[in-house]
Amino acid sequence: MDIVNAQELEHMLNTSTKVTKEIRLLYNDKKALQVLNSFVVLAGGNIDKYLAVKLMYLFEREMLLRTGTPSLFGRLCSIPFGPIISEINDAVDSTEISALPYHDNIWQKHFSLKGNVLTSINDNLGNELLSNFEDDLIAELFSEFHSYSFEKLKKYTHTLPEHTETNSRIDIGYYDFFIKNGFSKDESEKLIQEIGYQVFFHNAMLKNAK
Amino acid sequence: MPSKYSIGDVLYIDEGHNPHYHIIILDSVCSKETMYIIVYLSSSDTKVDMTTTFNKDEDAFIDRFCWVKYQNAYTISETDLDDGRIIRYECKASSSTIDKISGDLPKARLAPKFVKNNFADWKSDHMFAGY
Numbered sequence: 001m002d003i004v005n006a007q008e009l010e011h012m013l014n015t016s017t018k019v020t021k022e023i024r025l026l027y028n029d030k031k032a033l034q035v036l037n038s039f040v041v042l043a044g045g046n047i048d049k050y051l052a053v054k055l056m057y058l059f060e061r062e063m064l065l066r067t068g069t070p071s072l073f074g075r076l077c078s079i080p081f082g083p084i085i086s087e088i089n090d091a092v093d094s095t096e097i098s099a100l101p102y103h104d105n106i107w108q109k110h111f112s113l114k115g116n117v118l119t120s121i122n123d124n125l126g127n128e129l130l131s132n133f134e135d136d137l138i139a140e141l142f143s144e145f146h147s148y149s150f151e152k153l154k155k156y157t158h159t160l161p162e163h164t165e166t167n168s169r170i171d172i173g174y175y176d177f178f179i180k181n182g183f184s185k186d187e188s189e190k191l192i193q194e195i196g197y198q199v200f201f202h203n204a205m206l207k208n209a210k
Numbered sequence: 211m212p213s214k215y216s217i218g219d220v221l222y223i224d225e226g227h228n229p230h231y232h233i234i235i236l237d238s239v240c241s242k243e244t245m246y247i248i249v250y251l252s253s254s255d256t257k258v259d260m261t262t263t264f265n266k267d268e269d270a271f272i273d274r275f276c277w278v279k280y281q282n283a284y285t286i287s288e289t290d291l292d293d294g295r296i297i298r299y300e301c302k303a304s305s306s307t308i309d310k311i312s313g314d315l316p317k318a319r320l321a322p323k324f325v326k327n328n329f330a331d332w333k334s335d336h337m338f339a340g341y
Contacts, residue, residue, distance in 0.1 A: 067320065068257030069281055128324040131281070136319075183256075190256045197230055198282060201250070204223050204296055205286065 026073035026202055027087055030129060033110055035059055035072065035138065036088070037125040040111075042142045046119040049092060050081070051146065054153055056088045058141050061160070063134070064174070065181060068191040069198065071134060076172035078164045082157035083172060092118060213237060213244040214288055218308050220271055220300040221248075231271060233303050235311055238328075240335045244288045247329055249311060251276040262314040269307045271300055278311055280318035283325045 039055050040047050056072075061083075063071040074085035093099070095111040095118065102108065110122045127135065145153065157163065161180040164170050174195060178188035215221075215234055222229035230250045238245040251264070253276040262278040291297060315321060315329055 066257075067259075067281060068254075128327060129322055131320050131322050133319040187256045190254050194252060194254050194256075201223055201230070201282075205291065205293075 026070075026199060027075075028072060028129070029087075029091070029106060032056070032072050032074065032085075032088055032091070033106065034125055034127045034129050035134070036092075037110065037120060037123075038127055038130070038135070038138045039142055040118065040120045041123075042139065043146065046117050048150075049113060049116045049118050050150055051148070051153065052118050053084055053089055053092055054082070054157055055141055055145060057083050057085050057157070058145065059134075059137060060085055061162075062137055062141065064177060066137075067133075068178075069195065070174070076162075076177065078162075078166050078170045078172060080167055082154055083160060083163045086169075215244075215246060215291065218303045218305070220303050221297050222300055224296045224298050229300075231300060233307070233311065235308060235315065236329055236332050236336075238332050238335065239339050240332075245285055245328075245332075246288070246291065247283065247285050247315075247325060247332070249278050249280060249283045249315070252279045253277075259318075259320055261318045261320075262311055264307070269304050271303070278314070278318075280315065280321040283315070283318075283321045285325060285328055 036052060036056060039052060057076070060070060060072050060074065060076070063069065072085065072088075074087045077084055077086050079089075091107040092111070092113060094102075094105055095107050095113045097112055097114050099108070110120065110125055112119050112121050130138075145156075148156065158165070161182075162172050162177045164172075175188050175192050178191055179185065183191070215237070217234055217237060219234045221232045221234070223232075230252060232248050232250040234246050234248055236247045251272075252258075253274050255275075258277050259280060260277065261280060264272050264276050266272060266274050312329075312333075316326055318326075
């Protein structure tokens with residue numbers, strides 16, 4: 001993968017079948033589980049589904065804003081209920097108690113969704129994949145948003161600059177994310193190149209590593 | 211069987227554009243297969259992690275300002291490191307470079323905790339292995 005410029009990389013990350021498959025490999029289910037579990041633990045063992053999904057999005061958002069690097073590498077999307085990480089939204093839905101059990105669905109082993117309440121059913125998830133920076137960010141976001149009502153949280157997330165009002169689903173690309181959040185074109189291109197390197201190096205070396 | 215790589219090895223992925231140098235900081239001496247803790251350097255001037263920075267010529271292979279991207283520090287087995295088949299050896303980092311990174315890794319807030327935990331455990335193993 002020879003990166004010529006940010007637009008080309010962004011195009012590849014968003015539209016190329018090959019690279020779309022590659023960047024999906026970076027999405028880390030185990031790490032996402034540990035982040036979500038950290039929020040659920042702070043909430044006392046169960047948490048409102050909408051709050052959980054939004055906290056996960058805000059976590060990834062803040063990692064991008066503060067470090068320039070995604071933490072979970074999920075697909076960021078605008079949907080009618082505001083911005084989400086697509087894989088996490090689907091994973092949380094898959095834990096609904098009436099959903100069909102799948103033996104390889106690790107989310108169903110750790111969480112149970114009844115109505116709008118997501119409950120931790122297995123507390124041995126650990127948090128070793130996270131950094132101290134991420135631990136602190138989780139605590140900060142929980143402290144700031146845990147008391148928000150559904151309407152207040154919805155209103156807040158709909159005003160985020162990267163969100164697009166839609167009746168369907170619109171991808172939020174990293175380049176657009178940075179530009180809409182005040183990064184210059186030059187800064188955004190450099191950040192995209194760093195993310196591109198991470199995708200490349202991960203696929204070249206870390207496919208089987210922890 | 212002796213390990214193929216050792217502490218201080220500077221590697222890069224043969225990818226056709228500006229290489230990011232990956233440095234082996236520590237190896238495991240007690241595991242069945244040799245494992246390595248590796249960090250890589252970034253020269254990006256946006257969102258710099260200031261925990262460990264290097265100026266131009268601070269080591270023979272450092273030709274510009276760069277910094278350790280602890281956020282992407284990783285552990286990897288020798289088998290997996292070889293499996294890519296595109297790893298190239300650049301040179302040996304100086305002991306001062308390794309000491310600088312080894313001293314900063316435990317306090318790097320962006321480094322994953324499993325990497326820090328392995329670092330502490332393996333460091334301890336090295337100390338005991340020396341007796």
